[in-house]
Amino acid sequence: MKKVLCVAEKPSIAKAVAGHLSGGVIRNTRNTGNKYIKNYDFNYRFPPPWGECSVTMTSVVGHTVSWDFADEFRRWKDCQPSALFDAATKQFVSPENKEVAANISSEARNAQILYIWTDCDREGEYIGTEVMDLAMKSNPRVEVKRAKFSNIERAHILHAAQHPGVLDERQAAAVRARIELDLRIGAAFTRWQTMLLQTVRGLDEQVVSYGSCQFPTLGFVVDRYKRVKNFVPEPFWSIRVIHKRDDINVGFSWDRGSLFDRMAVMVMYEKCLAAKVAKVVSVVKKPTSKWKPLPLTTVELQKQGSRFLGLSSQLVMNIAEKLYTQGFISYPRTETDQFDRGMDLRALVGKQTQSHAWGQFAQGLMEGGFSQPKNGTHNDKAHPPIHPVAYVAPDKLNADEKRVYEFVVRRFLACCSKDARGETTTIKLQYGEEGFHTTGLVVLERNYLEVYVYDKWTSSQELPVFTPGEIFNPTEATMTEGKTCPPGFLTEPELIALMDANGIGTDATMAEHIAKIIERKYVFARPMGRSGGEFSPSNLGIALVEGYDNIGFDMSLSKPFLRKEMEEKMKKICEGVMTRLDVVNSSIEQYREMFMKASQHSDVLKACAQRYLTPP
Incomplete structure (x- = not known):
């Protein structure tokens, strides 16, 4: 009977998969050197040519292998930060994962088949290669297969077990490139800017960390903050018409919306008053729909x-x-x-x-x-x-x-429901030389809105009957004044949308990048109840963004363009258009050029930090 070693990405998945494959008949549950990981022994019939097999199901706890620089580059004062773009690196099993790695090696020694059950995304493919490498060190002849699954429902797991695939080496290579680039770029800039800013009051003992995703994320927050603080309100004027009919006050909006020229609006308003009567140009009823949401990403x-x-x-x-x-x-x-x-x-x-x-x-x-x-x-x-x-x-x-x-x-x-359906009535008026309009909505079928309580679509006030061509004296016509309002501080949904549109991080890492700039005290998050939170930058966050912007890069480190280009290159690795080395080398050269320019203008960044962080 063949022995199959199945390895999941986390203990909870291993337990669930073992329960499904064994039919609840676990022959043996064994402890490992890691308190969270169990080994589950049972039998399972795989598709030919494997047949009935003795299975051990176990797991890792995410990444088992870590990346760092070789020992001669790990201490900050042993080399210039710029050397880290080319410094030798090493991969190693971290001390907290030694028992995890030992368990994989030991269980793989007598296995004929290694079945990878890591999460089916890019990161999961890379973790799968970590598991494969650990297993093949003790058993180079083990056959490696990959389970494809998107949930742990029993039928889905059994289907994955019966239809094994292979690890996607291209996706794993993309993650490997990202890890190396984040290590080299992040360490070089972090060491350089930390040592540069150590003489600024308040930063003498603080690590001023850099991340090629976190800085553009911070840049979005600072950009919005400056728009709010630099906003100068402007007055505008408009014309509003109200007509009362059947005890209903119907408000008509000006077709022009509003204008910033008070005298021009005054002239138009006086012409309306001079005309005295308004004419109904059209009354249009038409069906309308509120579309149900798309499936959830x-x-x-x-x-x-x-x-x-x-x-x-x-x-x-x-x-x-x-x-x-x-x-x-x-x-x-x-x-x-x-x-x-x-x-x-x-x-x-x-x-x-x-x-x-x-x-x-x-x-x-x-x-x-x-x-x-x-x-x-x-x-x-x-x-x-x-x-x-x-x-x-x-x-x-x-x-x-x-x-x-x-x-x-x-x-x-x-x-899985139907769109909400309704009917709109749009009434258009001619009053003097100006056009006005009003719209009413009647919801006829709520459909998906009955369950999706997060969307709102309600009938507006009922409109009385107006007839095309009729003429009436408006009950009220006023010239109104208002002022433009500043935008609000950036909310979390808005920040995620900006990151998504600009290719900053992946769908799986955006939340981590936001959490990181909060943890580093580059931004502060203020809760806003059910509408999410909003962000404002700290003085340090403003200083960093403004400093890099003032250096005058073609693509500032606080802007999304460089990181977006890097993410596009990762996709090209997955598509087989570029190799891992191509992406690493080209991206390193781009960031090295930015690093050299930043070093030459270090006084600009330092001056910004002193301006924002040194009390008067």
């Missing part, structure tokens, strides 16, 4: 979780990861907003009929209300959109977990 989960649930994007992702490992939702790291036509979505809807909160709506979908979800424009070819895979009773979850799970379920049910 990681970026959308982070944005909407922050906006509607009042939770940070990082907390939303941590909870989603936990719900996934418990088998409640699908894999929460996906760019895909299209459901495959082969998925049995009705079966997933049917599981939610048990809920007291949305079960009746789900039942309605089962009884004829189901509508195929709309397709978005993204498909990462790896995972479906985020969706529930099991019904969970509310008492099984804590308060925050309930909110995230409920959002995922309601979003999924809304996707």
Whole structure:
């Protein structure tokens, strides 16, 4: 009987997969050197030519192998920071992971097949290669296979076991390139700017860390902050018409909106008054719809979780990861907003009929209300959109977990429902030489809105009857004055949208980058209840962004362009267009050039830090 070693990315997944493959009949559960990791022994019949096998299921705890510089470059004073762009590096098993690595090596020694069960994303492919390398050191002849799965529902796991694939070396190479670049670029700039700014009061003992994703993220916050602080309000004027009919005050808006020329508006307003009567130009009724949402992606989960649930994007992702490992939702790291036509979505809807909160709506979908979800424009070819895979009773979850799970379920049910339908009535007036309009909405069928409580679409006040061609004396006509308002500070959903649009980080890392600039005290986050949080930069954050901007780079380090270009190169590795070495070498040369220019103008960065951090 062949021996198969199965390795998952985390202990909870290993336990779940072992339970499904064994049918609940675990022959033996063994402790390992790591207190979180168990080895589960059982038998399982794989597809030919393997057949009935003796299986050991175990796991790692994320990355087992660490990267760092060779010993002669690790101490800050042993070399110039610029040397780190070319310095020798090493890969090693960190002390806290030695027992994890030893367990893999020991269990692989007598195995004929290594079956990788790491998460099916780019990072998971790389962790899979770490596991493979550790196993092959003790058993070079082991055959390596890869499980493809997006949730840990039993049927899905059994399908993955019966249809093994191979590790995607290109995706792993992209992660390897990113790790090396982040190490070299981050260390070089961190050491240089920290040592430069040590003489600035308040920074004498602080590490001023640099990250090629964190700095553009900080740049977005500083840019918005400056727009708010530098905003100068401007007055504007408009004309408003009100007509009372059938005890309803109907407000008509000026077609021009508003103008910044008071005298021009005054002339137009006086012409309206001189005309005395208004004429109904048209009354148009037409059907309208509010479209149901697209299937849920990681970026959308982070944005909407922050906006509607009042939770940070990082907390939303941590909870989603936990719900996934418990088998409640699908894999929460996906760019895909299209459901495959082969998925049995009705079966997933049917599981939610048990809920007291949305079960009746789900039942309605089962009884004829189901509508195929709309397709978005993204498909990462790896995972479906985020969706529930099991019904969970509310008492099984804590308060925050309930909110995230409920959002995922309601979003999924809304996707499987129909668009909301209504009717709009638009009335257009001619008053003097000016045009005015008003619009009323009547919601006829709420459909998806019944379950997706996060969207609002309500009937406006009822409009009385107006007839095309009729003439009347407006009840009231006024010239109004207002002032332009500054934008608000950047909110977390807005920041995530900017990062996504500019290619800063991946859908899986955006929340981490935001958390990092808060942890480094480059920005402060102020909670805003259910609308998420908003960010303002610290004096240090402003000084760093302004300093690098003032140096006059073609592409400032606080702007997204360089990092976006690097992320595009990572995709080219995955597509086989570029090699890992091509990407590492080209990106290093770009950042080395930036480093040399920053070094030549170090006085600019230091002057900014002194201006913002030294008290008067």
